[in-house]
Amino acid sequence: MAGTGKGTTTLTHLGVEGRADMVDVGEKAITERTATASGVVTMEPETLKIILDGNAKKGDVIGTARIAGIMAAKRTHDLIPLCHPLLLNKVSVDIEPDDALPGLRVSATVRVSGKTGVEMEALTAVSVACLTIYDMAKALEKGMVISDIRLLKKTGGKSGDWRSGEA
Template identity: 75%
Template structure:
């Protein structure tokens, strides 16, 4: 299999089956980006309160955006075997979606480097959603975090990928 170092199909396993950090030292530096999405479903009343700035803990959206950015920068401290990366950009956008109802999160991480930034984008989206929950739980404990997914990545040896394209 592609990327398989020891016949297992998994790149993070050593010859003896132990977890192993992938050596990216010989990989070419390329421009890479990844975007992940997530959502927090809530009642119309909770969404209205957040948008009106009436959450007791403060500005939910601004705080969640900052939390997502901070999380992307610390992914290597949270996810075993992730490389510490010199990210050139992290963007977290949060928008209301009355159809959920709730908030939709989009997180993009970018760099020029030897390894991808999918985990950084996913971590940013996840932590932004968790922060929304934390900031608004006094309004509603039944909110649901959902739809955390990688939606696209660019660059690197494997090239570009978009959700729905397979693989």
């Protein structure tokens, strides 16, 4: 929806005839923008131990997932219709074990100096990192669950800063 999400009801990617359109950002100011997203892959404790010990048959699960997330953020415009190609300043993907899940917590922060935000890039980075974890460990456990992928915060742009109540 257009605006800050505080009750606005117009969609920015729909033209007057209801046709999907890419938003024209040509007149927008270049500002520093960041977005952070997160997600979780839950698994059996034994699966987590094998991943952390570096004994998965496909190799370094966490390192490969981190690279996959970074690559995905850079290719978001190829994956999500109507996203603008962006020259990203920074993409960081962090993957931390959580024995309480048990599983892995994935977060991604993306930064750009540009005319449009990077929320989709952060969400795509997390999604693909989680999918890569699943792919690399599915021989160990097919019942892993990918969940809780969400935007935690964003800064910059006309709508200003936003933070999830859970961030």
